[in-house]
Every structure is written in structure tokens, then in C-alpha cells.
Amino acid sequence: MDLDVFVSTHRAEWDRLEALLRRRRGLTGAEADELVALYQRTATHLSVIQSSAPDPQLTGRLSRLVARARSTVTGARSASWRDVTHFLTHGFPAAVHRTRHWWVPTALVSTVVAALLGWWIGTHPDVQASIAAPGELRGLTRPGGEYETYYSSHNAAAFAAQVWTNNAQAAALCLVLGIFLGLPVLLVLFTNMLNLGVGIGLMSSAGRLDTFLGLVLPHGLLELTAVFVAAGTGLRLGWTLIDPGHRSRRTALAEEGRAALGMAIGLALVLFVSGAIEGFVTPSGLPTWARISIGVLAELAFLGYVFILGGRAAGAGDTGDLESDGRSETVPTAA
Incomplete structure (x- = not known):
């Protein structure tokens, strides 16, 4: 030419x-x-x-x-309050609802693992001895010990912000690391369950399991649910790499990756709530039953949000992916 x-x-x-x-x-x-x-x-x-x-x-x-x-x-499309509203009322709950077959089993298995670890540690003094010296264990588990003062030893607002940041990072790690066939997600999840199991085991061996649960349950129900959702979604993303279904692997990863990114934002909001509960409710002077009730209500509200609002949105075809005008065109593939 x-x-x-x-x-x-x-x-x-x-x-x-x-x-x-x-x-x-x-x-x-x-x-x-x-x-x-x-x-x-x-x-x-x-x-x-x-x-x-x-x-x-x-x-x-x-x-x-x-x-x-x-x-x-x-035309250049810019985000608006309509997008924010749609995300909160349709996109995010639909994405969480759509991945329930991954995060619900993840939650159940993880809870069982934490309980078994707690039983094993609590009934085996030699395992406890490998964790810390007897004096250090007494300092952790005694009345007014570190397990109790942990939640009240810092300014409530600063502590809530720190907890929120740490948990949001853990959730984001689960979502992002899912691309590596989900294997790093299992490690992050096991580390969290091990920490919980150690607390259960040590406090139960000291006869103070009720105190420990009274401190953990108010914020832990919602916090752990968010972690389980992130882990389940990460595992689903890893499985998509192995089995993309009727979609091409590139299209499947793009769709699931965009939905996972949206879930990271949504879970950050959920963890903000659990962080506020941990910073202000857990160390408060409220009776144990009142603190646990607040945690249960927050958990039920989230589950209702996911299974009622999210179920309706998912039934209407919402997947948590970007709306059609916000994503690239895809090439049709044969089923």
C-alpha cells in the first residue's frame, strides 16, 4: 500500500x-x-x-x-445515585444470594472446624502448653484478662475503624485470591477459624466459655458471615477458572470478577456495621443478653436482606454484574 x-x-x-x-x-x-x-x-x-x-x-x-x-x-456513562441505589437494593444482595450454594456450606464447615479445634485445645493441656506458658494462659483467660480487656482497651471509634479495616482487608483477600483456584482462600479461612478455636478452647478450659461467647457473638455473627460470603465467593471464582460452564473462560471470569468486585464494596459496608458493634456494643455495659440480641438482630437483618431482597432481585435476573450499558459486548457462545 x-x-x-x-x-x-x-x-x-x-x-x-x-x-x-x-x-x-x-x-x-x-x-x-x-x-x-x-x-x-x-x-x-x-x-x-x-x-x-x-x-x-x-x-x-x-x-x-x-x-x-x-x-x-x-457516550460516556457516569455513576449516579440511581446506580448506588440499584447496587444496594438489587446488585449486591442478588450477588450474595446467587453465591449462597458456596458460602452457606463454607460457613457450616468452618463453624464445625472452629468448634472441633476449640474442643481439641480445651481438652488437651499439652496443646494449651504449646500455645503459651501457664502464666500467660492465666493472663489471657482470668476475669479482667486480655480476652476481656481487648475490646475496651482502646478508644471505641478508633478501635471500630481498625477492626473494620482489618476485616475488610481479609474479605478482599478472599475475593481476590480466589482466582488462584481458591487455595489461598482456604488458608485465610483456616487461619480465622484457628484463632476462633484457640479462644474457645482456652476460655472453655478455664470454665469461662460463656464469657467468651458473650464477647464474640454480638459482632462475630455478622463479621464471620461477611468473611464466609467473601470466602465462598472467592472459591466460586476459583472454580469458574476450572469450569466456566457454557460461557467462554474469559467471559466467565470477567463476569464473576466484576460481581466479586461489587461484593467487596458491599461487604465493606457490612463489615462497617460489625466493626461499629465491636467497637461500641461489645465493650459496653449492657447486659450480655442485650449485647447478643443486638448481634442476632444485625445477623437476621442481613440474612433477610440477602434471602428476601436478594432472592427477588436474582429471580428477576440480576446477577450483581454491571448493567449491560456499563460492560463490553460479549461474543455468543454455544451451550
């Missing part, structure tokens, strides 16, 4: 497209149609030049021209 001849033949079209882009807000209907046609032709010209006679300066000019024209033709 003679590049000079090609440029002289089509330069007028490129100049005309550039002129239309400069005054795109005052275009007539005919000029808007002309802009679309010139955008399509210029995109074709760019493809021809890149494949036949690549010229860096010309390619750069046409690339910028095509990008500006694409933005004008397709």
Missing part, C-alpha cells in the same frame, strides 16, 4: 471528523449521522494502516481521533 496516496485520499475525511468533534454539541441530525459514518471509516483506515504500513505519527493521530469519536458516539 502506498501510504502517501492513502493519506492524500482520506485526509479530508479525517479533517472533517476532527472538525465535527470540536463542535459536537451543536451538531444537526445530518451532521451527527455524518460523524458516525466518518468514525466507522476512520476506524477502518486505522486498522488498514496498522496492518499494512504502520506509521507511528499517523497511527497516533488516528488512534486519538477514533478514541474521541468513540466516546462521542457511544
Whole structure:
């Protein structure tokens, strides 16, 4: 291809497209149609030049021209309060509901693992001795010990913020690391259950399991549920890499990855609530039954949000992915 001849033949079209882009807000209907046609032709010209006679300066000019024209033709979509409302009432609860077959079993198995670890540690003094010296164990489990003062030893607001940040990071890790076939997610999950099991075992061996549960349950119900949702979603993302189903692997990972990103934002909000409970309710002077009741109500509210509101949204076809105008077109695949 003679590049000079090609440029002289089509330069007028490129100049005309550039002129239309400069005054795109005052275009007539005919000029808007002309802009679309010139955008399509210029995109074709760019493809021809890149494949036949690549010229860096010309390619750069046409690339910028095509990008500006694409933005004008397709329109730039900006987030709005409508998107926030839709996310909170449809997208996020639908995504959590859709992954319930992963995170509910994850929650059940993890709870059993934590209980078994607690029983094992609580009934085996030699295991307790491997965790810490007897004096240190007494300092942890005695009345007014570290397990009790942990929740009241810091400013409530600062402590709630710290807890929220740490838990949000753990949830995000579970979601992101799912891409590695879900194996790192299992490690993060086991580490959390081991820490819980150690607390159960040590406090039960000291005859103070009721005190421990009274401290953990108010915030722990909602906090652990969020972690289980994140872990289950991460495992589902890892399984998608193995079995994408009727979709191509790239399409499946893109869809599930976008939904997982949205869930990370939603779970950060859930963990904000659990962090506030841990910072202000757990160390408060309320009776144990009142503190646990607050935790149970928060947990029931979240489950109702997921299974009622999320179930309806999922039944209506919402998956938690971006709306169709916010994602790239996909190529149809055979089932």
C-alpha cells in the first residue's frame, strides 16, 4: 500500500471528523449521522494502516481521533445515585444470594472446624502448653484478662475503624485470591477459624466459655458471615477458572470478577456495621443478653436482606454484574 496516496485520499475525511468533534454539541441530525459514518471509516483506515504500513505519527493521530469519536458516539456513562441505589437494593444482595450454594456450606464447615479445634485445645493441656506458658494462659483467660480487656482497651471509634479495616482487608483477600483456584482462600479461612478455636478452647478450659461467647457473638455473627460470603465467593471464582460452564473462560471470569468486585464494596459496608458493634456494643455495659440480641438482630437483618431482597432481585435476573450499558459486548457462545 502506498501510504502517501492513502493519506492524500482520506485526509479530508479525517479533517472533517476532527472538525465535527470540536463542535459536537451543536451538531444537526445530518451532521451527527455524518460523524458516525466518518468514525466507522476512520476506524477502518486505522486498522488498514496498522496492518499494512504502520506509521507511528499517523497511527497516533488516528488512534486519538477514533478514541474521541468513540466516546462521542457511544457516550460516556457516569455513576449516579440511581446506580448506588440499584447496587444496594438489587446488585449486591442478588450477588450474595446467587453465591449462597458456596458460602452457606463454607460457613457450616468452618463453624464445625472452629468448634472441633476449640474442643481439641480445651481438652488437651499439652496443646494449651504449646500455645503459651501457664502464666500467660492465666493472663489471657482470668476475669479482667486480655480476652476481656481487648475490646475496651482502646478508644471505641478508633478501635471500630481498625477492626473494620482489618476485616475488610481479609474479605478482599478472599475475593481476590480466589482466582488462584481458591487455595489461598482456604488458608485465610483456616487461619480465622484457628484463632476462633484457640479462644474457645482456652476460655472453655478455664470454665469461662460463656464469657467468651458473650464477647464474640454480638459482632462475630455478622463479621464471620461477611468473611464466609467473601470466602465462598472467592472459591466460586476459583472454580469458574476450572469450569466456566457454557460461557467462554474469559467471559466467565470477567463476569464473576466484576460481581466479586461489587461484593467487596458491599461487604465493606457490612463489615462497617460489625466493626461499629465491636467497637461500641461489645465493650459496653449492657447486659450480655442485650449485647447478643443486638448481634442476632444485625445477623437476621442481613440474612433477610440477602434471602428476601436478594432472592427477588436474582429471580428477576440480576446477577450483581454491571448493567449491560456499563460492560463490553460479549461474543455468543454455544451451550
